Amino acid sequence: MEFFSEFPELGRGDLRDFKKAVDFGFRSFSRAYGEGIENFFDPLLQFMIWFERLLINSPWPIILAVIAGLAWLGSRSWKLVAGSVACFILIGYFGMWENTMATLAIISVATFICIGLGIPLGIWMAKSNRVQSIITPILDVMQTIPSFVYLIPVVMLLGIGKVPGLIAVCIYAAPPIVRLTNLGIRLVDEEVLEAADAFGANYKQRLWGVQIPLALPNIFAGVNQTIMMALAMVVIASMIGVRGLGVPVLQAVSNQYLALGLMNGLAIVAIAIIFDRVSQKYGQRLQAYRKGSGHD
Amino acid sequence: MIDTKIEIRNLYKVFGNSPEAAMKHVHAGISKQDLLDHHGHVLGLRDINVKIKSKRIQVIMGLSGSGKSTLIRHINRLIEPTEGEVIVDGDNVLAMSIEELRDFRRHKASMVFQRFGLLPHRTVSQNVAYGLSIQGISEGEATERSQRWIDRVGLAGFEQHFPAQLSGGMQQRVGLARALATDAEILLMDEAFSALDPLIRTDMQNILLDLQEELHKTIVFITHDLDEALRIGDEISILRDGEVIQQGDPQSIIMKPADDYISDFIKDINRGRVLEVRSIMEKANRATGPKMGIKTPLEDALQQLVNAGKDSGAIVADDGKTIGKISMVNAIAAMARPDRDDEGPRYK
Numbered sequence A: 001m002e003f004f005s006e007f008p009e010l011g012r013g014d015l016r017d018f019k020k021a022v023d024f025g026f027r028s029f030s031r032a033y034g035e036g037i038e039n040f041f042d043p044l045l046q047f048m049i050w051f052e053r054l055l056i057n058s059p060w061p062i063i064l065a066v067i068a069g070l071a072w073l074g075s076r077s078w079k080l081v082a083g084s085v086a087c088f089i090l091i092g093y094f095g096m097w098e099n100t101m102a103t104l105a106i107i108s109v110a111t112f113i114c115i116g117l118g119i120p121l122g123i124w125m126a127k128s129n130r131v132q133s134i135i136t137p138i139l140d141v142m143q144t145i146p147s148f149v150y151l152i153p154v155v156m157l158l159g160i161g162k163v164p165g166l167i168a169v170c171i172y173a174a175p176p177i178v179r180l181t182n183l184g185i186r187l188v189d190e191e192v193l194e195a196a197d198a199f200g201a202n203y204k205q206r207l208w209g210v211q212i213p214l215a216l217p218n219i220f221a222g223v224n225q226t227i228m229m230a231l232a233m234v235v236i237a238s239m240i241g242v243r244g245l246g247v248p249v250l251q252a253v254s255n256q257y258l259a260l261g262l263m264n265g266l267a268i269v270a271i272a273i274i275f276d277r278v279s280q281k282y283g284q285r286l287q288a289y290r291k292g293s294g295h296d
Numbered sequence B: 001m002i003d004t005k006i007e008i009r010n011l012y013k014v015f016g017n018s019p020e021a022a023m024k025h026v027h028a029g030i031s032k033q034d035l036l037d038h039h040g041h042v043l044g045l046r047d048i049n050v051k052i053k054s055k056r057i058q059v060i061m062g063l064s065g066s067g068k069s070t071l072i073r074h075i076n077r078l079i080e081p082t083e084g085e086v087i088v089d090g091d092n093v094l095a096m097s098i099e100e101l102r103d104f105r106r107h108k109a110s111m112v113f114q115r116f117g118l119l120p121h122r123t124v125s126q127n128v129a130y131g132l133s134i135q136g137i138s139e140g141e142a143t144e145r146s147q148r149w150i151d152r153v154g155l156a157g158f159e160q161h162f163p164a165q166l167s168g169g170m171q172q173r174v175g176l177a178r179a180l181a182t183d184a185e186i187l188l189m190d191e192a193f194s195a196l197d198p199l200i201r202t203d204m205q206n207i208l209l210d211l212q213e214e215l216h217k218t219i220v221f222i223t224h225d226l227d228e229a230l231r232i233g234d235e236i237s238i239l240r241d242g243e244v245i246q247q248g249d250p251q252s253i254i255m256k257p258a259d260d261y262i263s264d265f266i267k268d269i270n271r272g273r274v275l276e277v278r279s280i281m282e283k284a285n286r287a288t289g290p291k292m293g294i295k296t297p298l299e300d301a302l303q304q305l306v307n308a309g310k311d312s313g314a315i316v317a318d319d320g321k322t323i324g325k326i327s328m329v330n331a332i333a334a335m336a337r338p339d340r341d342d343e344g345p346r347y348k
């Protein structure tokens, strides 16, 4: 009877040995290669430091002008431009300018890395069903595994700082862009592809002339989601030494500062909404031809 | 004698996991249905032999699922055959390397699709220039060269529109112009007009026939519509269940349908308008009665006989010489019912 009431588990000692072995193995790996890996990421670290300084040290009116310019380029809507500028003015007025710039810096770098790795990966997945069947479960794990779990090996390997923070953000934020690139390419109309083949398009012409342009709205939805998820990681990233709006939120949690927490939290929300609206408007403009109202 | 431009020889296509293995059943003569039921393979095409004449319009007709799209896609090898040969101008398309095939598709054969297959993110002008830009010609020059075709199909003024802004008929004009712009000698049209309303379809047929008078392309035109086939085709091949069951010029098919399937197909056409006097004339050097050309439809011939109050007339060639005669009785008989071939089937 005991067999059914108690789960037949590994002996205590064995379990301890098992965990020890894993920890020891990873520690020695980290000792052996940690420095090499750190050196590998050093250019990235230097770039991140430079970029963060650039944002923080630039005069605020210039930053506001750039934000307004980007919002206009993306959305072509004066309302959104005015809204974005107003949000950033409020953020600055309430003393969160520097942290906001730091957050923007890491979000931008993370987004670019996700795009740079994610789109090629998505293209590869779309090309081969086997690659798709291998990568899809990995993406599932990346999205569902609690972030704290992969923070442990990252921190063991690289310590605390910007690079491990960036890696954590990327692990969480990359899957949507990969998935939606793959999906977008797979959804391209068969007959249009057949037409490209019939006119003698080669692989590159097919990819760049037909698949990517037609998948662009989906790819763009992926970029949008990636940005949103990167923003959602701001607080967790601050736990391992990333500067930005997450830091005061953490302080607020441990010290029960309601106002501080709310203000910084709202700043993150504001940035998210601005990114989301502007990029959605841009995505809509990419599809204008589909509704037949794009030109003239 | 007119040259053969495209020759399809002993072509078989079986869809499924191991088509080669299924071929032994096909050679043993298994039916399409049995192959599907017992071996899980779809017989797309069986032993197709068609010679397509240069500078003519070859129609391939058949009901939905008879293998028309599969057949036309073998000509530019969008589909690989299970067995057989496709010879274009003496070259075996199936033996071409990837580069040769690409060149063949870029320069020699272009295609028009049933659902148009336009690139939705490119303007009309860019769509028509597509084939040229694929050849590596700069967008600027490609657009310039394609303007002529835009004008020719009546799309001038719509260059900057996107396909979604156009009606179906106009979209297919874009498709046609795109296919013409590469100056390919062969035009493959897979039910190009089937998705269009009847009136617009007639329009498009006229455009195609006008163009053909000027351009003399070798056109493979697929349709499931008999009226369209008769109107457009110089030659017609009829497909059923992946097999060619009759081929010949429209007149001969109407006069001598090879089997009941085809008789059924042609039973509703207006025979008086489609049949021409040359199909039923008796050869003669001299004849009395009203004179008419060899391509006069029976309807008109009868009208002329009635007007003249005669019961026979003379058929004259283009040079005015009498080459045959037609009697009112024969004309009426030909209009009345299909003349089943009593000498046994000429076609397998």
Ligand SMILES: Nc1ncnc2c1ncn2[C@@H]1O[C@H](COP(=O)(O)OP(=O)(O)O)[C@@H](O)[C@H]1O
Pocket (backbone or CB within 6 Å): B015, B016, B042, B043, B044, B062, B063, B064, B065, B066, B067, B068, B069, B070, B071
């Ligand atoms: N990729 C494919 N896989 C399996 N069967 C196919 C495939 N393509 C066509 N078929 C089958 O081949 C036959 C001929 O199809 P198709 O050439 O499209 O006919 P049509 O164009 O005359 O309507 C049909 O029975 C169809 O189901």
Ligand SMILES: [Mg+2]
Pocket (backbone or CB within 6 Å): B068, B069, B070, B191
């Ligand atoms: Mg078809």
